[in-house]
Amino acid sequence: MVKFKKKSLSGSSKRWIQRHHNDDLVNKARKLGYRSRAIFKLEEINNKLQFLNKNKNILDLGAAPGSWSQYLSKQGFKNIVAVDVLEMNNVSNVKFILGDFTNEDIKKKIFREFKKIDIIISDIATNTTGNKKLDSFKTNSICLDVLDFATNNLGNDGYVLAKYFNGELDKDIIEFSRNNFSKNKIIKPKSSRKDSKEMYVFAQK
Ligand SMILES: C[S@@+](CC[C@H](N)C(=O)[O-])C[C@H]1O[C@@H](n2cnc3c(N)ncnc32)[C@H](O)[C@@H]1O
Numbered sequence: 001m002v003k004f005k006k007k008s009l010s011g012s013s014k015r016w017i018q019r020h021h022n023d024d025l026v027n028k029a030r031k032l033g034y035r036s037r038a039i040f041k042l043e044e045i046n047n048k049l050q051f052l053n054k055n056k057n058i059l060d061l062g063a064a065p066g067s068w069s070q071y072l073s074k075q076g077f078k079n080i081v082a083v084d085v086l087e088m089n090n091v092s093n094v095k096f097i098l099g100d101f102t103n104e105d106i107k108k109k110i111f112r113e114f115k116k117i118d119i120i121i122s123d124i125a126t127n128t129t130g131n132k133k134l135d136s137f138k139t140n141s142i143c144l145d146v147l148d149f150a151t152n153n154l155g156n157d158g159y160v161l162a163k164y165f166n167g168e169l170d171k172d173i174i175e176f177s178r179n180n181f182s183k184n185k186i187i188k189p190k191s192s193r194k195d196s197k198e199m200y201v202f203a204q205k
Pocket residue numbers: 035036038039061062063064065066067068069083084085086099100101102123124125126127142
């Protein structure tokens with residue numbers, strides 16, 4: 001009998017499999033009527049942590065093109081505010097604010113929509129420049145802003161879920177979360193590209 005040596009997959013084969021899996025998620029999202037494969041990350045995290053409750057007020061940051069808002073709307077959420085620097089097509093039950101979340105005027109606009117915020121989900125990622133250090137620094141600075149906003153504005157027992165990248169400021173994000181929230185988790189969803197440095201911090205007030 002001929003014995004074959006077990007060969008581990010080469011980097012390019014692994015990348016091919018990963019891309020293929022990503023394409024599957026892109027196609028699946030399209031078939032289900034979602035605007036982006038990002039939907040599967042929120043769905044996966046919520047299936048695990050069960051933190052989305054349709055009677056709550058929810059703020060969706062970095063919302064465009066809108067799959068997270070679509071998911072919330074389909075789940076029966078009635079009170080959703082979404083913010084993005086890019087335009088987003090309408091989603092039912094979602095009030096969209098166009099602008100930069102870090103801008104104080106945009107924060108004031110958010111408060112005109114809500115008396116109280118129960119849940120904040122942020123998928124904010126700045127445009128990539130090709131410089132990994134700079135990219136993680138820019139996105140992670142905003143993630144810190146989101147966490148700071150959450151500590152000051154979330155209602156009691158409120159939740160925050162925010163994207164960050166492994167890299168610059170990531171330790172500051174984890175430390176800030178541990179120091180300011182009661183429950184903390186760091187999550188890498190299976191539906192997130194394995195070769196991406198994307199992570200999520202989840203915390204409860
Ligand atoms: C990965 S996409 C979000 C995908 C979205 N969750 C979905 O399900 O379709 C990241 C978004 O963050 C937005 N963004 C980047 N910087 C921002 C900022 N300062 N304020 C608001 N949105 C921002 C980008 O315009 C982009 O649409």
